[in-house]
Amino acid sequence: MNYRMESDSIGTLEIPEDAYYGVQSYRGMLNFPITGTKLHPDFINNLAKIKKAAALTNEAAGKLERRKAEAIIQACDEITEGKLHDAFIVDAIQGGAGTSANMNANEVIANRALEILGYKKGDYSHLHPNDHVNMAQSTNDVIPTAGKLTVLDLLEPLEKELKRLEKAFLDKSKEFDSVLKMGRTQLEDAVPMRLGQSFHAYASVTHRDIERIHASRKEMYVVNLGGTAIGSAINVPEQYLHQIVPTLSELTGYPVEQAEDLFDATENLDGFVNVSNALKTCGVNLSKICNDLRLLGSGPKTGFGEINLPAKQNGSSIMPGKVNPVIPEVVTQVAYQVAGANTTITMAAEAGQMELNAFEPVIFYNLFGSIAALTGAVQTLTDNCVTGITANEKRCRELLEASVGIVTALNPYIGYKKSAEIAKKSLKTGISVRELVLQEKILSKEEMDVILNPYKMTSPANELKEAVNS
Template structure:
């Protein structure tokens, strides 16, 4: 392998001659073999767009000549299109607040720009990584800006999937509106409800998560680009300061604005914590729903079995015919991951000191993964589970009729104490509530039909009042 020699402030070392990265990237690769995972490709795209916007703005300001600017712009476009993906050799988790990521980008663009202008890689005689590609910038403003842009990019597919999930859950709520089942609290029989109401509640929950995430993403629009090292905009011209963010907004298509206080935007990462918190809340809700789906489909012969999930794969290497709820299981596992990531993100934001937070790399690594894995989980939940759920109508009705939970509806008519006695008797004698009430002549069959009407008990219409059933109560009412 042919080599070239490059020097930095640490010393001189060999670099593969064909490499577009340089000496600083190589040192970072040696220092940060941490996760084995490179930087997020969407993050790299956005970092390249920032370099393009900076070159355009510096040229407009008269600080960068047109020939150099055009070469940087062309190289940045190529990088943004993913042409040199293998040249980004720095680990996603790295020390130095992202300096290695920034310099990896600066070196690749500089070497490609030199090549465009007829120069050799590593010479930097036409375009220099620091002097030209990084002109008017600092790691401390380009990396946070690229991070926010990446969150914006990654979030939209998640929001789209959540909208699709919300729609499918509403569809199931309509499909299952006629399925009467027993509602449960603390895993014990409670009162009747419709299966459609269960899925409607899930849909409302997902819609709330979608709105919460869409709201928090707005915090990503304000960026600190132009603040350079700590927010004072040192080494940046007034033209650059005023123009670079509008330029970046235009070429990226994102509604970016420059933060009102660049010092605040450089040192504080609470916006990312807010996004992570919303992701965690969404993950918790999705996992709770998936826990419900596993319970409702448990069995299929010895559990609740009120619904059947689509069979997606064999459930055991030893038990023939066993099918497991693998899709809800994987969603819950993703929820665990997102919740753990939120803790890391929280601690990374808290660990910032004075004018800079050095822990953005691990924050971004976790936040990007939270968004992408949650999106994948929601997608498989829709396609491989929700759309294929089937209601076991007869099973649901049988369980309802065997339960004493309907006794709650009799409280207003026979009192709590009497109702409790009947419930205990029904369980002990394995009889229905209706049988015992009729045997004791507490209410007539007609009255029970009205009071215990399944749809009335689920809130589909109002439960008959005592005045409409008992003439005695009507007479009392006249004199009251």
């Protein structure tokens, strides 16, 4: 292999002659062998979009020669098309507040631009990674801006999948509207309800998660690009300062705006914590739903067995015929992962000092991963579980009629004490609540038919009283 020599303030290193990365990227790769995971592809693309916006703005401000700007822009376009990604060699988690990631982008773009201009890679006297590609920028405004753009990119498919899940729950709520079952509190019999009401509740909480996640996007639109090192906009021409964000907005299609307080936007990362909190809450809700589905579908002979989950794969290597609720299980595991990542993101945001937070790389590593994992979890929950759920109506009816929970409906008519006596006697003797009430002539059959009508008991109390009075 042939090499070229590149130097930085630390010293000189041999770089493969054909490499698009340079000495600073290579040092970053050597210094941070942390996760084995490279920069997220969307993050790389957003770095390129920022560099393109900067080249356009610097050229318009008269600070960057047109031919150099055009070469940088072409290189950036190639990156956003998916080319040159293999030249981004630094680990996703790195020290230096993301300087290695920023310089990796600067060097790749510079070397490809040099090729476009007819020069050799590494011949930075003609076009330099810092002086030209990174003109009027700092790692400290480029990296958080790229992070916010990437969050926006990743949230779109997540919101789409959550909307599909909400619709799937709503469809099941209609399908199961006439299926009567026993509601439970603290895993004990409570009062009757419709199975469709359970699934409507799942749709409702999913809708809140959609709204919560969508609202968190608002803070991602506010960027500190133009603030450079600490928010003071040092080395930034006035025209660039005012035009860089509108240019980026035009390139990305997002309504990004420059923060009013660039110092605040540079040193504080609470917006990312807000997004992570919304993701954690979503994960918690999804896991609760999946716990319900596993319980409702437990069995097939010794569990609740009120619903049937789709059989997706063998459940055991030793027990023939066993089928496990693998889809709800994996969603719950994702919820745990997201909750753990949320703790990391929270502590990393808290760890910022003075005018900069150096821990954005670990925030992005966890945040991007959380969004991607939730997106996959929601997709498989919808397609491989919820849409295929069926109701075991016979089993629901058996458990409902065998339960003493319906005695709660007698409270307004015979009082709590007498209702409790009936419940205890029913449990002891095995005689149903209805039969005991009729035997003791507490209420008439006609009254019982109205009061203990399970379907009516699933409606608001005023509707039931009106039915009794009529």
